[in-house]
Amino acid sequence: MPGRGIGLSATEKMMLALAAMAAMAALAGGYYYFIAGLGAGSLTSFLMLRWQVAAAHNPRNLDPLRALNVLMFRSLVRTGVALTLLALSAVLQGLETLFGVLTGLVLQVAAHMGQAALIILRKGGKNVGSARSGRNYDTRPPG
Structure with missing residues (x-):
């Protein structure tokens, strides 16, 4: 559909x-390998x-147990991909690229x-995560 992005x-x-801000700061400093790793x-x-x-x-x-298994499998794959990318960047390009990837x-x-x-700022820091946050933590039924 056009216009949906x-x-x-x-x-x-x-x-x-955040990536754009970090890239602009690194570009200003001339850290091109960091920018490549950041990308x-x-x-x-x-x-x-x-x-x-x-x-x-x-x-x-899927039933809840199978859905959880799929989610956990993807989390493990994601961790493996991240660690592999970190190791490759350290070995192939060096410390500057490693920090960019990280x-x-x-x-x-x-x-x-x-x-x-x-x-927290929208709530004004008040009642965030407390019993007065709008949730009813009372164990007794109302009335």
Whole structure:
């Protein structure tokens, strides 16, 4: 469908924004191998995130145990791909590329932390995760 784009989630948009900021800072400093590693790491992290989220949506309507097995398998594959990419970057290109790849892989964690901070700021820091957060933690039935 024209005009729909690829439908990026908030996490993916934040990942791309953080990657762009890191690339601009590295470009200003002349760290070209870092930028190459950042590109490889962030692209890998982005694609692996989309692959794992697709499993979490359970499009094949698997039973819960099989869906969990698929999700865990994809998590293990994702970890293996990340470790392989880190090892290859260290062996083939060196420390600067290794830090770029590591930064690209960590962007997802930074994006999730940023989203959590925005949620806390929107609530004003009040009642976040407490009994007064709007959830009913009372074990007794109402009335």
